[in-house]
Each structure stands twice: as structure tokens, then as C-alpha cells.
Amino acid sequence: MSTKDTYKTIAKASEEVLFKEKNSKFFGYAFPITTEDEAKTHIESLKKQHHSARHWCYAYQIGTKEPNISFRANDDGEPSNSAGMPIYGQIQSFEVTNILIVVVRYFGGVKLGVGGLITAYKTAAQMALEASRIITKTINLEFLIHFDYVNMNKVMRIIKEKDLKIVNQKLEMDCEITISVRLKNAEEIFKIFDSLYEIDIKNLND
Known part of the structure; x- marks a missing residue:
């Protein structure tokens, strides 16, 4: 469904x-x-x-x-x-x-x-x-991705591949990016980032 x-x-x-x-x-x-x-x-x-x-x-x-x-x-x-x-x-x-x-x-x-x-x-x-x-x-959900600068390329590659919209970003040694994801894709995107080593993802809609 x-x-x-x-x-x-x-x-x-x-x-x-x-x-x-x-x-x-x-x-x-x-x-x-x-x-x-x-x-x-x-x-x-x-x-x-x-x-x-x-x-x-x-x-x-x-x-x-x-x-x-x-x-x-x-x-x-x-x-x-x-x-x-x-x-x-x-x-x-x-x-x-x-x-x-x-x-x-x-x-x-x-x-x-x-x-x-x-x-x-x-x-x-x-x-x-x-x-x-x-x-x-579209109804969108926002996720906050938290990672060290060394993992930047890994995160950015997924954002580019999946054509995700960046709402906010703080790119220092300690990085945070807020992305907006269409509801029907939210679960898949969450799982992709959640499975990555040294990368945290948080649902901002709860």
C-alpha cells in the first residue's frame, strides 16, 4: 500500500x-x-x-x-x-x-x-x-545527519545520488546537514544513512 x-x-x-x-x-x-x-x-x-x-x-x-x-x-x-x-x-x-x-x-x-x-x-x-x-x-520529512568531516564525501555522494534537498548545513570538523526527503522515500533514505559507520541520522519530525 x-x-x-x-x-x-x-x-x-x-x-x-x-x-x-x-x-x-x-x-x-x-x-x-x-x-x-x-x-x-x-x-x-x-x-x-x-x-x-x-x-x-x-x-x-x-x-x-x-x-x-x-x-x-x-x-x-x-x-x-x-x-x-x-x-x-x-x-x-x-x-x-x-x-x-x-x-x-x-x-x-x-x-x-x-x-x-x-x-x-x-x-x-x-x-x-x-x-x-x-x-x-509533496509531504516531506526532515532528517539531521551528523558526521565527522572525514566522512563528508560519503554523505555528499548519497545526497547527490538520491537527489536529496539540503535544508541546512554546518560544515566544520564536526558536520551537520539537514535534508528534506519525500515521505514515500523517507524509510529507505533513513536506512541508508543509519547503516553507515560513524554517521548518525535523526528524524526531526518526531
Whole structure:
């Protein structure tokens, strides 16, 4: 059984989209994020940008594989489950992660009812995702390799042969190199370095 080691996210923040329903305006935005703090920063900046709006509803999902996936949906004063969850539903529908979608509502004087709200928030979120460039990324693990300078050639030969990405390196008498390895190859690469004399490898993801 192959381990799924890719995920979909968006390349960069989407263009602003607008959905109108009975004089209410719903502005949709999508942002790539990897932390809750990034989500909060984007939401705060939209609150400043749209300071006279009525609601700033959002949903986000962070993480690339279970059990480390977390999500949040916020109705921001709209009736329960009429805004945040329909937005989150689109995140699931497009199968993306590490993403925040915010829909800003200006009330137009006509109540839409719960059904109308669900449709409006879902549509604005869908439009924001359609305006985004969705990309596929690999899930990578990082390993720290520790060795004496005399073993440098041995280590570098494997890195070159296996086309491994170096994230960090400290090359002195006592050397350390951090490499990034695609999840499906991680076990094989770990074993190769682990079997070498005088070379230590440590998984930085535990």
C-alpha cells in the first residue's frame, strides 16, 4: 500500500471575488497559511479593510496528514452553521489544506434566511477557490545527519545520488546537514544513512 505523500493547497492569495444576493454583498478571499497566527493576521487585516461590514466569516484547515489536521469554522454572528461550515465545506470539496477562506458580508437590508445564507457563503467561498491557483505539493520529512568531516564525501555522494534537498548545513570538523526527503522515500533514505559507520541520522519530525 502506498503512503499518500502529496496534498493540494493554493499557490498564493486569491483575487477578491464578489457575490451579491438581495442587496447583500459577500466578498470572498482565499489565503495559503500554515499556522493559526497567519489566519488571525489575514482576518484582522480584512476587518480593517472592510471596517463597515457586518460579518467576517471564515474557515481554515491546517495540516497535511492525519492526525495532525486541524480546522476551524466561524459564523461571526450569523445563525449557527449558516456561514463557517458552508465555507469549510468548499475547502473539503476542493480537497485543499493549509488554507484560510474569509467571506466578508455587507448587509443589504433584506434578510436571506438560513438557506439563503448557506448558499451565499458557500458560493462566495467556491468563487474564491476558483479564482485561486491550486497546486500539488509533496509531504516531506526532515532528517539531521551528523558526521565527522572525514566522512563528508560519503554523505555528499548519497545526497547527490538520491537527489536529496539540503535544508541546512554546518560544515566544520564536526558536520551537520539537514535534508528534506519525500515521505514515500523517507524509510529507505533513513536506512541508508543509519547503516553507515560513524554517521548518525535523526528524524526531526518526531
